[in-house]
Amino acid sequence: xxxxxxxxxxxxxxxxxxxxxxxxxxxxxxxxxxxxxxxxxxxxxxxxxxxxxxxxxxxxxxxxxxxxxxxxxxxxxxxxxxxxxxxxxxxxxxxxxxxxxxxxxxxxxxxxxxxxxxxxxxxxxxxxxxxxxxxxxxxxxxxxxxxx
Numbered sequence: 001x002x003x004x005x006x007x008x009x010x011x012x013x014x015x016x017x018x019x020x021x022x023x024x025x026x027x028x029x030x031x032x033x034x035x036x037x038x039x040x041x042x043x044x045x046x047x048x049x050x051x052x053x054x055x056x057x058x059x060x061x062x063x064x065x066x067x068x069x070x071x072x073x074x075x076x077x078x079x080x081x082x083x084x085x086x087x088x089x090x091x092x093x094x095x096x097x098x099x100x101x102x103x104x105x106x107x108x109x110x111x112x113x114x115x116x117x118x119x120x121x122x123x124x125x126x127x128x129x130x131x132x133x134x135x136x137x138x139x140x141x142x143x144x145x146x147x148x
Contacts, residue, residue, distance in 0.1 A: 007032065009091045013112065022118050026081065033083030036090070039076035052129030054122045055079035057086060059130065061137045068097045069141045073134065082126060088113075089130050093138075101138035106131045 012032070019025050043060045050057040056078040063069040073094035075086040092109060093101050110116055110127065119127065 007035070007087070007091050009088070009109065012088060012091055016113050022114075025114075025118075029084030029088070030080045031084070032087035032091075033077070033080055033085075036076065036083060036087050037074065039074055043074070044076075050126075050129050050133050052132075053077075053082070053126035055082040055126065057082060057126065057130060059086075059133055061134070063098075063141050065097075067142075068099045070095060070097055071101060071134075071138060071141060075130075082123065085115075085119075085123065085127050086130065089127070089134065093134050098138040098141040102135060102142065 015028060016025060019028055044058050048058040048060050050059055059073060059075045062072040073090050075090055077083040077086050092106060
């Protein structure tokens with residue numbers, strides 16, 4: 001198992017292809033969540049909570065750079081599988097420029113993984129809520145960095 005800091009979306013995709021069935025994939029998703037860096041207690045507040053998730057999910061965003069900042073994301077959930085989905089979302093978006101995040105088709109990536117077919121509607125809605133929150137953060141970062 002790779003450390004979360006070494007896990008790219010491509011390595012997750014390769015691991016998914018290697019795993020034969022969804023029971024193994026769910027275990028892998030849970031393992032990804034378990035490998036997340038600890039989320040700071042002080043960021044488990046209303047400002048960092050993602051709306052639209054049945055489970056509790058928190059996301060924190062740090063910006064680095066100017067007009068098209070790189071966004072560094074941290075996240076957590078109180079549910080094991082959802083924490084793993086947070087790990088997948090972080091692998092997809094964290095450490096990328098805001099413009100790249102804004103143009104990323106996360107739904108297509110999730111379809112490649114088969115998540116659209118294998119998540120409950122509640123988890124799928126939560127996943128979309130996480131992506132929307134990150135895309136909104138990326139758009140705000142771009143707007144904040146644009147010349148007046």
